[in-house]
Amino acid sequence: DAKTTQPNSMESNEEEPVHLPCNHSTISGTDYIHWYRQLPSQGPEYVIHGLTSNVNNRMASLAIAEDRKSSTLILHRATLRDAAVYYCILRVYNQGGKLIFGQGTELSVKP
């Protein structure tokens, strides 16, 4: 199974940008990179996804390395409500789009 590697935890200050890294050196050409986050006592929620190009949406930006072996989720201005576990996931095309969750990065945000 395609795997991702993330730091176990990161800390940020409120209203500062946060860069959450992810390594996926075994990614194949058709695997999409997805990010989900899980707020305390809730199910995971979708954040963003991409294939090759950088992506932006109202929640975050996704920067994908040219060789696609790593990516970075960027929260432009962290708020206290962004404190969550962030999962970097590869959606494996040839397995019907199955999502393989790793351990995630626990982000804490200090006021």
Added chain:
Amino acid sequence: DVKVTQSSRYLVKRTGEKVFLECVQDMDHENMFWYRQDPGLGLRLIYFSYDVKMKEKGDIPEGYSVSREKKERFSLILESASTNQTSMYLCASSSLQGGVQETQYFGPGTRLLVL
């Protein structure tokens, strides 16, 4: 907004009991999934379904079965609950486009304690 609801937020059962966890989605999604989440192990896929009456085993199907009689409802069944099935159970659904499933939408989870 997509809504995925699960029948209970908290459940306490005794060893050997038959347990039903229900999940309903209101977006006419083809795909539905059951995961369990344990500290240090992350989310692990138990079973999934791409269509009514269709099911596929995930990574950890042992001790579980599922039922999908209607498109909007996906049930997880513990035939004889054991203490090692104490966990958080999460249901998710997604649409199918171009043969590949899209974004998964998760329910709030059911925290099951088996005594």
